[in-house]
Amino acid sequence: MNPVLPSPDALAESVDHYIRHRKPGEDALEGACDLIWPSLESLMVEWLSETDITRLFRSETSQDGAVSFTMAGLWRIVRSQGRTRTYRRDLKRRQWKADKTLDRWPTLKLLPCGTDKQLPFAWENLLEHAFNEVFQQAVAALTLPQPWRRDLQRELRIRWHRLNIAQVLMGLDRDVGHLVLHVHNRYPLEAENCESCIDDWGTIHGITVTGYAEYPGPDRGPEVCAQCAYNQRVLEEYERHTKNQLATYDRYLSHIRALDLGRGRPYYQQRHIATRNMKALGSALWRDVVDRASLSLTSRIVGPRARLLLTDLLRVQVQHAAVERIATERPQLLPMLSVIHPRHWHRDDLFSRRLWVRQRDEKTIVDRKTFCPSRRIGSLNEKRSFRFLSRSPASVVTMILNVWQDTFFGWHRNEADAVLQFIQAVTPTQDHRPYAKVLGATAGLKVVKEIKGNRFGRDRLTTALAIPVFGRLARAWVADRLETWRTRGYRELMRTHPQAEQALRNALDWSASTDHHLPDNNMDWKAIQRHSDAWHEALQQQHRDRAQYRDQALAWTSPLQEIRSDTYVAVALTDSQSLQQEGHEMGHCVDSYDIECYEGSYLVFSIKPLGHDADKNDRATLGVYYSRCGARFDQLEGPCHQSTPKPIQDLAQYVVQSLNDAILEEKAA
Structure with a gap:
């Protein structure tokens, strides 16, 4: 045709x-x-x-x-x-x-x-x-x-x-229909039965329903139950989207x-x-394509644990002479070819300082997208940063590149100098063994991940790395690992390495709990680990103490019991039974916050409309973080996690403001 x-x-x-x-x-x-x-x-x-x-x-x-x-x-x-x-x-x-x-x-x-x-x-x-x-x-x-x-x-x-x-x-009509119905547009199984109707039936009959098989049905219907109405909308949207997608295939691909x-x-x-x-x-x-020498070079570029693609191998085979020259002259920088476009591999000055270090804030060819397709690797501001990178072992360069390119735990181009200098500062200078530098890079990158994860945000990495506590932690951990190597041997060092990495993460969590004021200069790694273990044990004991409240009916107080507007009222929920009733009526998991409310760190308000002719589904549940220092908005959920109208949102903000005013009045008194 x-x-x-x-x-x-x-x-x-x-x-x-x-x-x-x-x-x-x-x-x-x-x-x-x-x-x-x-x-x-x-x-x-x-x-x-x-x-x-x-x-x-x-x-x-x-x-x-x-x-x-x-x-x-x-x-x-x-x-x-x-x-x-x-x-x-x-x-x-x-x-x-x-x-x-x-x-x-x-x-x-x-x-x-x-x-x-x-x-x-x-x-x-x-x-x-x-x-x-x-x-x-x-x-x-x-x-x-x-x-x-x-x-x-x-x-x-x-x-x-x-x-x-x-x-x-390929013209697979029957299989395409099956794929569209059950894979691309996955059938919403949660819409088949209404959990709200099941719980209501169990409450009426005084029994606990453990599964759909024990529920005789039928559902109450969308006119009565908000979750049934939501399920019906989900199914209608699924059927509409599926029909449109199948019609699109027939419309656009009929000739092919x-x-x-x-x-x-x-x-x-x-x-x-x-x-x-x-x-x-x-x-x-x-048999016909793979060259063994090029395969060895390619594995050194992509790393020992990464997957090796056919395109990776062919790029090396096509430019085998250029890659072999780099492997001879600068073997430690061979992994950097994975972030450099192959069109530049033949350059004689590929790893020269003038390409990788900016002069008077002028960008170099390294900053162009055509040079580094990842768009995260870039030139450096200081010569010592590039000197440290070029003198590090290939394993360290691979570790740095993997984190540098990470979209979440990585860092931006303007932060590269601070990270490289921090890793250099925690790496032992007198020990020239390659694995000693690997330990320094491991500690430094763990600190970077901790900072970028949830402590300081994405825009304060350079400032956070200047805090002395992080350097003390990393250097103490590296010194302890080197001492284990010296006294107990390399085999024991590698055997205990996973446990040592976990201990470093635990120590970073403990340091964060002290607002990064500890450890001080007088603590070695044994003291740091002792304080970290004690803090984690106390945290676990706190969780065990909280577990005893899970099966009890708890009650608490709220500084404000009720707040009204022209059309809505916000009522504080002050016991486990009221939270369970709110979660049952609204179709969400607010009843799981009873322990937080009992301990005084959380408050829940039920927002309902005023008037006998008001829509009973036009309501919401407000969650607020609460402490003696102030109240902070957490979440506002409608029936079955639906969105809420503007008047309810305004009342929720007014409730949080009123709680803060009540806290200030209590302090003044």
Whole structure:
């Protein structure tokens, strides 16, 4: 099936005319994409009929010994006389184009080896990359009006990625419907039964219902129960979204699915065949493509515990001479190639100081996205930071890079100097053994994670690292680890390392409980650990003491019993029974806060409407953190965690303000 392709100029003119003369209220990009999609689909149909992407691989050996390895008809690897060259199929020009960056190649895992159950997913991954590649080239080949070209291409890609590429385009109608119904739009099981109705039935009959099987039903219905109404809305939204998604597949992919790339086989049969083919693909890659020397260099770059992808290996094989030169001259910096784009690996000054250290706050090439695609690695402000990084062992460089790139526990470019100098400060200077520097990096990075996790926020890392307590903790821990190494040997050091890391985390928690005033200069690690263990034991005893209240009916007091507005009233809940009744009526877990309320750290208010004709579902539950220092808003929940109207939110803020006023009056008295 080969639909007639439209004229490129005619397509651009019609899209331009539509955007300029669209009706008021219409989405220009959405309507333009509807106009472009048939042409895009026609072009994909033409190229898919020419390219056998369902054939996973084809390996050919010429008379001179050159091996040509082709995957899905789109990517080719040629090995000849010890050299590796990579090509990507240019569908528009119908020729092979050299590709060294491998940015648009499939992510096939080589190491560590997986089980048979992982192979079908690798097949689907390869198939999805193939369809995406055809789509990307088709979008780039379309002639679109220049003022809106980039916006239209972005909108087309967004629409494409909403579809299930790996199965829909194979024409698997029955399996696609099952996938949409039970995987992508997972059926909301919590909407089948109403827990509020079950609890109410058990209360009326005086029994405890432990499961749906004991509940005779039926539910009270959406007219009576707020949770039943919420469940009904969830089911209606699920059915509507599912029907729309199935209709979208039929609307946008009808021509491509008509090609029957799956050759009429059901999905389970294709998956079974793909399992055998992926085994053959893996064997052929190791036999015809993998170079053992390049594999060793690649494992040193990605790290011993990281997964090794085919693209990682091919980048090294294509530029084997440049990587081998770096491994000879600067072996400790070899892991940094994992964050540097391969187009720069051939540079002779790749790790020179002028590239990595800024002069007078001027950015270098290292700060460009084309150099470090992760966009987190950047140049440094001080020479000593780069000197420490370049003289550290490869294992330390790998640890630093892993945390540096972490989106949550990592740090920004302007914080890199402070982190590197902190690690250098806690690393022993007299001990030149590589693992001694690993211990220093371990302690320093644990402190960084503690700070970035929940203590100081994301914008105060540089200030927090200047607090002397963190340096004392890290240096004391490293000194104790070195003493264990000296007195008990390396085997005992490694055996006790997990327990030692946990002890360091516990000591950081203990230090945080003292507002980071301890440890002082007179504490060694034994004293620090003794205080940390005592604090944790007291904390566990506190939890055990609180556990005895769980089965008791507790009562407490509130400085304010009731606060009214024109339309609502907020009533303080001061015993376990009232909390349980509120949680039962509102469909949430407020009854779990009874211990906090009993200990005086929390208060709960029930907000209800005034008047006999008020909507009984128009109510909310307010939770407030409370202490002698003041009250602070925590949460405001409607029935079954629904949102609350503006008048209730205003009353909740007024309740918190009134509590603070009451606390001030009590202090003044």
